[in-house]
Amino acid sequence: MAEISIIVPVYKVEKYLRRCIDSIAAQTFTDWECILVDDGSPDDSGTICDEYAENDKRFRVFHQENAGVSAARNKGLDEAKGEWICFVDSDDWIEKEMLEKMYNLAVKNKAEVVVCGCKMTDTISIEKKFNPKIGWLNIPVDFVWYMHGPWSKLFNRMAIENIRFPLNITLGEDLYFVFQVFAFHTKTIFGMDSSFYNYFVNPNSVTKTISPKNILDHIDVNAMIENDLNINGFYNDNQWQRWLQKEKANVKDNIFRMKQIDFQLWWKIYPELNYNFGIGDWKSKVLKLLMIFRLYPICRCIINWKRKRQSF
Numbered sequence: 001m002a003e004i005s006i007i008v009p010v011y012k013v014e015k016y017l018r019r020c021i022d023s024i025a026a027q028t029f030t031d032w033e034c035i036l037v038d039d040g041s042p043d044d045s046g047t048i049c050d051e052y053a054e055n056d057k058r059f060r061v062f063h064q065e066n067a068g069v070s071a072a073r074n075k076g077l078d079e080a081k082g083e084w085i086c087f088v089d090s091d092d093w094i095e096k097e098m099l100e101k102m103y104n105l106a107v108k109n110k111a112e113v114v115v116c117g118c119k120m121t122d123t124i125s126i127e128k129k130f131n132p133k134i135g136w137l138n139i140p141v142d143f144v145w146y147m148h149g150p151w152s153k154l155f156n157r158m159a160i161e162n163i164r165f166p167l168n169i170t171l172g173e174d175l176y177f178v179f180q181v182f183a184f185h186t187k188t189i190f191g192m193d194s195s196f197y198n199y200f201v202n203p204n205s206v207t208k209t210i211s212p213k214n215i216l217d218h219i220d221v222n223a224m225i226e227n228d229l230n231i232n233g234f235y236n237d238n239q240w241q242r243w244l245q246k247e248k249a250n251v252k253d254n255i256f257r258m259k260q261i262d263f264q265l266w267w268k269i270y271p272e273l274n275y276n277f278g279i280g281d282w283k284s285k286v287l288k289l290l291m292i293f294r295l296y297p298i299c300r301c302i303i304n305w306k307r308k309r310q311s312f
Helices: 017-025 045-055 069-079 098-109 173-185 212-231 238-255 263-268 282-292 296-308
Strands: 004-010 032-039 059-064 084-087 113-121 126-130 153-156 189-200
Touching: 004 017, 004 045, 004 069, 004 098, 017 032, 017 045, 032 045, 032 069, 045 059, 059 069, 069 084, 069 173, 084 098, 098 113, 098 153, 098 189, 173 212, 212 238, 238 263, 263 282, 282 296
Parallel strands: 004 032, 004 084, 032 059, 113 189
Antiparallel strands: 084 153, 113 126, 113 153
16 A cells, blocks of 8 residues: 555646656655546546556546546545545646655654645746745644645645545635645644745636636635634634635735626625735735725726736
């Protein structure tokens, strides 16, 4: 039985999939299995998965009808046999020493979860690096936005045994999964400042094409989180409330990333934050000021300018 199970949901990534799988095959830590879940991909992704499984028995392939990334990850969790679980998105790739370094830290410190840093890249240049602090992480204070995805983490199996990704949600499903783990199922989360995970900035990804459904899904996720905090006695916890307020502000900021920006939707969602200037970077604050005065044409010009510069 493999020590680490790596779960890779696969859908329409034939252009990037070999890079992802090759990075897994090249790991210096070799006691792993990789579960490739072909989520009904209409391209040659499924064939590529089968090719790797034929050449290396550590790769296991499951083909299913298209049901979304959450269903694919859940299938991986159901099939995983390792004592540790790692997620890698199929258009991303990992450095060859990632599993070895994270596993050794987990065992040495008796941590339930280890979180490494990530590089956001378009493969030509590194746009940004995001690394957690070294040592024990304080949740929710250290639960910042780039830690919301399941990738760049090594989970002890027991910490996620009964947790699954919510279905029929296209934005925020990974946040809800990690929130469940961090808030209610773990106490020992160790951070390392090495950027071992390469997050590919794919122009066709969901996070780059925000739709009204994405916004509504994220609102639903925030409501689920707020309800869970209430049920588990954390509703009046100031740290969790500040974290949740930031998540609500992120939803409002995501509206500016919609192809057709709905300014009225911005006003309608979480109206209590319309005049809150304490959250977000300077670009968000400037846009909020312009929104207060209903200067929509200027807002649109600024957003379009930032999109062209790929800095918003």
